[in-house]
Amino acid sequence: MSDSRVPRRRRFLVCEPRHFAVQYAINPWMHPDVRVDVDLAQEQWQSLISTYRSHGHTVDTVEPVPGLPDMVFAANSAVVVDGRVFGSLFHAPERRAESTHYDMWFKTAGYDVHRPYSVCEGEGDLVWTGRYVLAGTGFRTTREAHREVQEFFGHPVISLTLVDPYFYHLDTALFVLDDANLVYYPEAFSPGSREVLARLYPDAVLATRDDAMAFGLNSVSDGRHVFIAPQAEALAARLDDHGYAPVPVDLSEFQKAGGGIKCCTQEIRS
16 A cells, blocks of 8 residues: 555755763753763664665755754754745753754855744744644744744744643654645644644544654654654554555664654755
């Protein structure tokens, strides 16, 4: 059945985890007393990049900067739609310097970058569906930023409220499969937001808390292949039943910082 799904080539921006560490705690996953195996993190990250390339996707890299251990989480740096770049303003002071380096990469590559006035954490909370932007709030990105995003892109923005601190970014609770459908974990959202998602996506693939805690919702889909944490076995089986082809990629070392496949992957939609 997965043969009926058509993959679309993507362009991704990533950042090598050369300086990756858990040096502070800004989400429930982070414990500075837990040691990060940097060599294993490098191996896992290289495996992700190799997997993307072997599936026909283009991967660009931004140079990592000492003292910015979370810079590997490229998705949080911006959201790019139709070649327009809406940058980031991080909630945590520890991460704010990351924005400057990502902005410089985009400017050097020939893009104009909009600097947000309100706290906004890029694709962490802003998910492009092909028709509109689903926008998370509750822990990081503010509702004011949602309005700013709509004014900038001229696409409708649909606000969704996150209620579980373990799923502090929208991309830990929801991901887009293709232009018609998505996957989400209902209990990560407020009752009204669950209703909105059910109306917009009546045929969505629903995930369990176990799927979500395994970072199964922090996945990347090209329309056919779903790059997913191998620990999310039940969700992978459900996706297979729906005609998608799960591609397991283990980024377990990054879960120590509350991140996974999507966190490490910024999509450039030119």
